[in-house]
Amino acid sequence: MEYEEEGLTRDGLKEEYHHAIARKIILLTVCVLGIVLFVGLLSLSNYEGVGLKETYEIIWNHILGNEYPSKSLFWWADRYIWNTAFPHALAAIIAGAALAICGTMMQSMMVNPLADPYSTGISSGACFGAICAIVVGVSFSSVTGEMGIVTNAFIGAMVPALLIVFLAQRIHMTPATLILLGTAISYFFNSMITYLMVTTDADTLQSAYMWQVGSLDGMSWDSLPIMAVVTVIGSAIVMLLSSKLNVMSLGENSAISLGVDVERFRLLCLVLMAVMTAAIVSFTGIIGFIGLVAPHMVRLVIGSDNRFVAPISMAAGALLLLAADYIAFQFSDIPVGVVMSVIGSPVFFLIILWQTRKAGAIY
Amino acid sequence: MEKKTVTIIAAVVVVAIVVVAAVLVGFGGNGGDDSSGDSEIASQLQIRGNANDDYTIDDKDMEILEDVMAGERSISDYPLADVNNDGNVDETDKQLLQDLIDRKDGTTVYVLCLDVNGEPTTVSCTYPLRDVVPYGTNIQLPTLYANGGQYVAGYFVSSYETAESSISDSAVDLGGSQRQISDAAWKNFTALDANTEGGLGALLVDYSGIAQITDVRAADLEAAEIPMIIYSSADAISEITTVLTLGFLFGGDCETIGVEYAQKSWDIINQIDEAVGGLSDDDKCSYICCTMYIYICENDSTFNSSASTAGGLPYYAVNQDFADTYTGDGSTKMQSVEALSNFTDVGAILNNRSMDWGLDAAGIEDLVIDTWDHDNKGVSSTMYFKGFEDRLVYINNLLPGAVKVAYMAHAMYGDDFSREWADGVLQDFIDMGTAPLDGQTLDTILAYIDHDLYMEVTA
Structure with missing residues (x-):
């Protein structure tokens, strides 16, 4: 009766509820279908004579253990699909999903629409670690080459995270303090990075810069287990915490009044986000905008309930990165990080304009 | 003066002129096209079978191989007498060397080069080498200087339109860059192998770009039996060796030009050394x-x-x-x-x-x-x-x-x-x-x- 007094009938509410559910299902379906489409496109492209039907045939034959004549087009296509395209596409899906869910968590936890997984200086720390390995040849592990860089980047990423966690236990940490600390840490690491990069030779500079920009090139099956395990476990925890994230996004005071131990919860989120982001960027380099844009895109369609935003953001992030990767692949030498920035900035701009017209909070 | 005396004087003058001209042409620095010039070619052909470590494979190598087989010389002193790199010198090596001396098409050649870690290794390919793909300016230009551009099937990057026109006009652009072979470029490489009759002959890699040959790509090459010939040939001396070796592998006129290139190069280097080396x-x-x-x-x-x-x-x-x-x-x-x-x-x-x-x-x-x-x-x-x-x-x-x-x-x-x-x-x-x-x-x-x-x- 009260609803009817407010102009909302029971049927109207039901209809609105069904619309909301439908929007979520449709968005998730679109993202999943998009992922399937782009995985297919990444597997197919450029082998003349190997179309969609043949690609499925190759995959099926591979599963059955049937082999093609050595060095034939189908033989190469089989090797390409299993050794390059699939790990490449899976890396894009995992990285996109992980960065997107971290972005969702950060924006809700910080109550800040501009927060993303890199806001606490993790990317700068990872970059510094990687560039130490590339430019100076200093590695935290005895392993050299690609895995040496990965180890360095991971440890470098954990330095700002641990610093913030350490400080959080000693001072009262508001979202603004966190962002400011992250900015200060970023400036520090960026200055060190700049120093290392201006004093090195052109070839090393190129390698360092390529890492900094972010790329999925050269991803192999060996790269995936760590990324996948950390992402799956981390995402499961974030989804379990999503109700609390909803409360956090109402603001610190509201969260406290609703019984949330804000500081402890924030600390938990920070550690979770740091480990997940570090596990991704240490393999891919710094791929920007996913963590910022994907959650906003999803909220635009389905609203701000993190129980749904978190998983659907993962699908949207995976789709976004796969699409960017496909575009990068078409242009051969453009790193995916560059394409992501080219796509991400105007998309973010449009989201802001759209949201402003609709006049609502964007987190 | 008698007619006979005039004839003798004329003959002496002609002979003197010929001798002087021969001396000038033969020993006059840059002149002359003869590849058997003044200087010794100090570059060693990087091919197993080159038992005497000189710039070519010939009967002298066979003599050494036969001596090693007869026990008159030691394989440790002449390791390249082991033509097929199996640790022994036997009839198989002799037959293989004879095929190399005859420059017989289809012969398996064992090439000395670097592995992905920069250590010396031996890889095999088929003589004469055809349908190669070079990666890195420091191997691409030696390939071209050996006149091997005609045998390049594809290239990852070509930055110099005129200097590299012998490949960019005919070979397939695989779409890499000076410092990167992207996954897309590698895919183009594999497609080129599939579309080339008999497959690609070899991937020629400059060692400075070895990071681009990832484990997955190295496994591709191994599975497809595409030899990877790696050289570090940025400095002048190494470059001469690379041109000489690639010239031999391409065969025919390329071998001739490779030897001539090495000869002229060593003429210059020795000339400089004689003047200022001391x-x-x-x-x-x-x-x-x-x-x-x-x-x-x-x-x-x-x-x-x-x-x-x-x-x-x-x-x-x-x-x-x-x-x-x-x-x-x-x-x-x-x-x-x-x-x-x-x-x-x-x-x-x-x-x-x-x-x-x-x-x-x-x-x-x-x-x-x-x-x-x-x-x-x-x-x-x-x-x-x-x-x-x-x-x-x-x-x-x-x-x-x-x-x-x-x-x-x-x-x-x-x-x-x-x-x-x-x-x-x-x-x-x-x-x-x-x-x-x-x-x-x-x-x-x-x-x-x-x-x-x-x-x-x-x-």
Whole structure:
């Protein structure tokens, strides 16, 4: 009766509820279908004579253990699909999903629409670690080459995270303090990075810069287990915490009044986000905008309930990165990080304009 | 005078003229097309079967192999007598060597090169080598200098339209870059192998680009049985060996030109060595090598190796500050216009710049000015080299190694090696008919820039 007094009938509410559910299902379906489409496109492209039907045939034959004549087009296509395209596409899906869910968590936890997984200086720390390995040849592990860089980047990423966690236990940490600390840490690491990069030779500079920009090139099956395990476990925890994230996004005071131990919860989120982001960027380099844009895109369609935003953001992030990767692949030498920035900035701009017209909070 | 006396005098004069001409042609430095020139070719053909470690495979190698088989010589002294790299020298090696001596098509050749870790290894390929894909300028140009452009099926990058026209006009562009083979480019490589009858002959890799051959790609090559021939051939001496070996592998005219290239190169190197090799360090000209306008080559840089071949004394050997500052094998960007201010006693600054050819007079002038006055993010190169103008030269890095060495020798020892002499060396290589220089003249190639030339074009 009260609803009817407010102009909302029971049927109207039901209809609105069904619309909301439908929007979520449709968005998730679109993202999943998009992922399937782009995985297919990444597997197919450029082998003349190997179309969609043949690609499925190759995959099926591979599963059955049937082999093609050595060095034939189908033989190469089989090797390409299993050794390059699939790990490449899976890396894009995992990285996109992980960065997107971290972005969702950060924006809700910080109550800040501009927060993303890199806001606490993790990317700068990872970059510094990687560039130490590339430019100076200093590695935290005895392993050299690609895995040496990965180890360095991971440890470098954990330095700002641990610093913030350490400080959080000693001072009262508001979202603004966190962002400011992250900015200060970023400036520090960026200055060190700049120093290392201006004093090195052109070839090393190129390698360092390529890492900094972010790329999925050269991803192999060996790269995936760590990324996948950390992402799956981390995402499961974030989804379990999503109700609390909803409360956090109402603001610190509201969260406290609703019984949330804000500081402890924030600390938990920070550690979770740091480990997940570090596990991704240490393999891919710094791929920007996913963590910022994907959650906003999803909220635009389905609203701000993190129980749904978190998983659907993962699908949207995976789709976004796969699409960017496909575009990068078409242009051969453009790193995916560059394409992501080219796509991400105007998309973010449009989201802001759209949201402003609709006049609502964007987190 | 009697008719008979006149005839005798005329005959003597003719013989004398012929002898003098023969002496001049045979021993007169740059002259002559005969590949059996004055100097010994010190480069060793990197092919198993080259038992005597010289520049070719011939009957002399067979004699050694037979001696090893007979126990008269030891395999440890002649390891390349083991033609098929199985640890023994037997009838199989003998037959294989005979096939190599006969230059028989389809023979399996065992090539000495580097592995992905930079260690010496042996890989096998089929003679004559066809349908290759080079990666890296330092292997691409030697491939072309051996006239192997016609056998290049695909390339990852071609930055010099004229110098590399023998591949870019006919081979497939696989879409890589100087420093990266993307997944897309590698996919194009695999498609090229599938579409090439009999598959690709080999991937030729410059060791500086080895990071692009990831484990997955190396596994692809192994599974497809595509040999990967890796060389580090940035300095002049290594480049000669690479041209010689690739020339042999391509066979026919390529082998001839490879040997001629090596012969001429060693003629030049020996000529320089004879003139200045015996100088004491005090009398030698010290040098600093630079690249990319304002990058100082570090102590172990291959640019320094080439300059030392030209008779120079690396500056790190005479200045400890410099030696301590520029350790390594790459190059370091000058941090300020005063980066060279503590090294004013250096004898020469040899700046290496890759410049395509096929230029007209206006193009040459523009390139001279662009090089000398190059803008380095708002600061002209002239500021970095202020006070060194009379000792600064730019040498075209695309030229054959021996030509670069000749221009370096001229820059450091102008009294011994004139500009005309260095130009003559370049002319010799142009006349040789090696593909990258085909159709060029001294007027279409900007080989050497010094202050005089800069003043001339800006006057």
